[in-house]
Amino acid sequence: MSINRRAAIAVAGWAALETRLARARQPARVFTPREVELLDPVSEMISPADRHSPGARAAGVSEYIHLIAANSPPEDQQRWRGRVQAFAQFAEKSQGKPFQALGPAQRKAVLASLAPEESHPRTEAGHFFADMKQITISAYYTSRIGLPDELEHKGNQAMSVFPVCAQPIKGHA
Amino acid sequence: MLHPSKDFRTHTWPWELKYRGHGRPGEYDGLWKINAYTDHLYTNPRQDTCRSQPEFHWTRLRAVGGRTNTWGRACFRHGPLDFKTKSKQGFGEEWPISYEELAPWYGKAERLVGIRGGRDSYFNMPDGVYAGPAHNPRCTELWMKGRAAKIGVPVLPERTAVLSVTDDGRRRLAHDISPMA
Numbered sequence A: 001m002s003i004n005r006r007a008a009i010a011v012a013g014w015a016a017l018e019t020r021l022a023r024a025r026q027p028a029r030v031f032t033p034r035e036v037e038l039l040d041p042v043s044e045m046i047s048p049a050d051r052h053s054p055g056a057r058a059a060g061v062s063e064y065i066h067l068i069a070a071n072s073p074p075e076d077q078q079r080w081r082g083r084v085q086a087f088a089q090f091a092e093k094s095q096g097k098p099f100q101a102l103g104p105a106q107r108k109a110v111l112a113s114l115a116p117e118e119s120h121p122r123t124e125a126g127h128f129f130a131d132m133k134q135i136t137i138s139a140y141y142t143s144r145i146g147l148p149d150e151l152e153h154k155g156n157q158a159m160s161v162f163p164v165c166a167q168p169i170k171g172h173a
Numbered sequence B: 001m002l003h004p005s006k007d008f009r010t011h012t013w014p015w016e017l018k019y020r021g022h023g024r025p026g027e028y029d030g031l032w033k034i035n036a037y038t039d040h041l042y043t044n045p046r047q048d049t050c051r052s053q054p055e056f057h058w059t060r061l062r063a064v065g066g067r068t069n070t071w072g073r074a075c076f077r078h079g080p081l082d083f084k085t086k087s088k089q090g091f092g093e094e095w096p097i098s099y100e101e102l103a104p105w106y107g108k109a110e111r112l113v114g115i116r117g118g119r120d121s122y123f124n125m126p127d128g129v130y131a132g133p134a135h136n137p138r139c140t141e142l143w144m145k146g147r148a149a150k151i152g153v154p155v156l157p158e159r160t161a162v163l164s165v166t167d168d169g170r171r172r173l174a175h176d177i178s179p180m181a
């Protein structure tokens, strides 16, 4: 895929999300459309489209989150909902407006203030950030964009010899 | 009959599976080796009708030839300690045979199977009879080895029944192997 085409897919706004969700034939909804407007940009901020590669949106991360949440046991769905709501409240309280109405710098500030909690979340909003980061990474690197295109993973292959490591990773003793 | 080109999902990409290879949330929790890539091959122990103790994990293949079709090809010998844990380490039971008695039979089996592995002379991990040296480490494994060495932890290559050397006149193929254990 050309860089231009990648970029075009990546910048297609989340207005198209509803259509894409319908196409992916999602089962029962877990998130409200308003919450979708929050999940989608958060995952894109965690793994943004840039010069190097397309981002979470292009890799279908939101669809994946919906699929997982919608097929999880009821208590897990409750947890997802509780955490997304806690995040929405946190964003509004700290920036004075709903997350959906914030500009890029303010959105970034919201995530930056939760990021330190990532490894040991103390609040439900912190949990939401940690969950989102984990599921975004998981979805991104199991997509075509993330796995073969970005990581250059070749997939399982038959080889007649197993090659010697040609470019040792810097810093190995 | 298992048909390798039809029945194995070894070359399936995660996005070709509904849940990107993870399965419906919770579907495979606690099951060993049974996942979105393999569940068509195995019986599901949760649906077994025979009674067994919960700590037993059955992995039964639904195919002629059994698990020998799907094993990981790791071929380690047990070491002297493993046969005499009670007297040497104070737990378990003694085997009625010792490592020394079994060693020649390990050698026969290794020659029959065809194994690549290193001469590592590592404690309680006896070297065997290998058709070729261990597979080359990947870059990440080299890195890991270097880092682990700093805290005194050895990183050794796996002994594996994946040949890419000629053995007994048979040429064999390496296939997406993980050469380090």
Ligand SMILES: Cc1cc2nc3c(=O)[nH]c(=O)nc-3n(C[C@H](O)[C@H](O)[C@H](O)COP(=O)(O)OP(=O)(O)OC[C@H]3O[C@@H](n4cnc5c(N)ncnc54)[C@H](O)[C@@H]3O)c2cc1C
Pocket: B033, B059, B061, B063, B064, B065, B066, B067, B068, B069, B070, B071, B072, B073, B074, B075
């Ligand atoms: C995913 C996986 C990875 C593994 N990795 C390793 C590894 O890396 N290294 C290692 O050493 N071991 C490994 N193992 C274990 C190893 O595969 C098994 O221990 C070994 O294959 C068992 O061989 P077997 O001949 O005893 O049984 P199997 O190969 O399972 O054969 C049993 C046969 O009996 C047949 N059978 C069952 N019931 C009946 C019946 N009532 N009547 C007639 N036939 C019947 C079955 O169809 C089958 O063909 C692994 C196992 C699995 C599942």
